[in-house]
Amino acid sequence: MNKLLPTSTAGSLPKPLWLAEPEKIWSPWRLEGEELIEGKQDALRVWLQEQQHAGIDIVSDGEQTRQHFVTTFIEHLDGVDFEKRKTVKIRDRYDASVPTVVGAVSRQKPVFVEDAKFLRQQTKQPIKWALPGPMTMIDTLYDAHYKSREELAWEFAVILNQEAKELEAAGVDIIQFDEPSFNVFFDEVNDWGIAALERAMEGLKCETAVHICYGYGIKANTDWKKTLGSEWRQYEEVFPKLQKSNIDIISLECQNSHVPIDLLELIRGKKIMLGAIDVATNIIETPEEVAATLRRALQFVDADKLYPSTNCGMAPLSRAVARGKLNALSAGAEILRRELSA
Known part of the structure; x- marks a missing residue:
C-alpha cells in the first residue's frame, strides 16, 4: 500500500438477514x-460495496461465505468428526460443543480459494483474507487422536500453509492468521x-498478518x-518474540480497551x-475519537507502518452499526492523514 494509514477491518462483517440469522456467530x-x-x-x-463506499482501503470478503472464522475451515478437513462432539472450554473462558479429532488431519481440497478468486474478480483494491491460526484451531476442538496440542498445531500449520499458498496464487495481497489464543496461552505461544x-x-x-484480540x-x-x-x-x-518473527503485520485491540499504548514499543519496526473501532458496543465512534486513538499510537509506530x-470482527453487530463504524474508521484516518501531510 502506497497510501498513508491504509484502513481495513479485522475480519467478519454482519451477514444480511436473508443469508443467515443476523447478529450471531x-x-x-x-x-x-x-x-x-x-x-x-x-x-x-454487498459488503465489498459497503467497504468501498465507506472508503476502506484494504478490503475483504467480510467472511460472508463462512459460518465461523475457525470451524468453517476445519469442516473441510479430514480427520475431524463433526458428529462426535465434546464440550470444551474455549480460550479458558466459555464452554462450547466442539467436533473431535479422530484421526490424522489433512486437507484434500482448497477451502476458501474459490471465494478468494471471486473477491479478486470484483475489485482492483488490495484484498486481505483471514485464516484461523494453528493455536486457535486446536483450542476449538477436542483432540482424541494426537493427544498433544503442539503436535496437532504443527499438523494444522502444514495444512494452513497449503491453503495460504493457493490464496496467494489467487491474488490475495495480505493473509491474516487469527490467533486470539495468543492472549491466553502465553507459555505455549512462546514455546511453539x-x-x-x-x-x-x-x-x-x-504480506502476512497475525490478529490477536480480546474477542x-x-x-x-x-x-x-x-x-x-x-x-x-x-x-x-x-x-x-513476535517482534523477532517473520510476521509482517501485527493486529491488536486498542479502542476502549485498557491496553497500555506504550506496549507498541515492544513491536517497533513491525x-x-x-x-481503533470497538466491536463490543453499538455506540459508533466519532471520527475524532478514531483519530485520537491513532494519534496516541504514532508515538510508538512510524506513520508508514500504521x-x-x-478491534475484532463485527459479525454480532447490526449492519447499520457496522456501516457507521466503517465510516468512522475511514473518516478518522483521513483526519490524521491531513494532519500528517500538513
Whole structure:
C-alpha cells in the first residue's frame, strides 16, 4: 500500500438477514444448495460495496461465505468428526460443543480459494483474507487422536500453509492468521505457537498478518474483560518474540480497551494493524475519537507502518452499526492523514 494509514477491518462483517440469522456467530444459513452459493456471493458483493463506499482501503470478503472464522475451515478437513462432539472450554473462558479429532488431519481440497478468486474478480483494491491460526484451531476442538496440542498445531500449520499458498496464487495481497489464543496461552505461544505460525506462512511472498484480540463482543468475552483490571498487559507476554518473527503485520485491540499504548514499543519496526473501532458496543465512534486513538499510537509506530482497523470482527453487530463504524474508521484516518501531510 502506497497510501498513508491504509484502513481495513479485522475480519467478519454482519451477514444480511436473508443469508443467515443476523447478529450471531455460528448463525445457521437460511438458504441451501445453489441458492446458498449464490447468496454468499451476493452478500460478499454487498459488503465489498459497503467497504468501498465507506472508503476502506484494504478490503475483504467480510467472511460472508463462512459460518465461523475457525470451524468453517476445519469442516473441510479430514480427520475431524463433526458428529462426535465434546464440550470444551474455549480460550479458558466459555464452554462450547466442539467436533473431535479422530484421526490424522489433512486437507484434500482448497477451502476458501474459490471465494478468494471471486473477491479478486470484483475489485482492483488490495484484498486481505483471514485464516484461523494453528493455536486457535486446536483450542476449538477436542483432540482424541494426537493427544498433544503442539503436535496437532504443527499438523494444522502444514495444512494452513497449503491453503495460504493457493490464496496467494489467487491474488490475495495480505493473509491474516487469527490467533486470539495468543492472549491466553502465553507459555505455549512462546514455546511453539509463534514457530507454528511461521510454519503456516512459510514461503509466502504476499504480506502476512497475525490478529490477536480480546474477542468478539459476546457476553463471555466482555465478562472476561471486566476481570482484567485497569491495565490489559497480555500483549507484553508475546510481543517480544513476535517482534523477532517473520510476521509482517501485527493486529491488536486498542479502542476502549485498557491496553497500555506504550506496549507498541515492544513491536517497533513491525507494521501495526491498530484496532481503533470497538466491536463490543453499538455506540459508533466519532471520527475524532478514531483519530485520537491513532494519534496516541504514532508515538510508538512510524506513520508508514500504521494500518487503522477494527478491534475484532463485527459479525454480532447490526449492519447499520457496522456501516457507521466503517465510516468512522475511514473518516478518522483521513483526519490524521491531513494532519500528517500538513
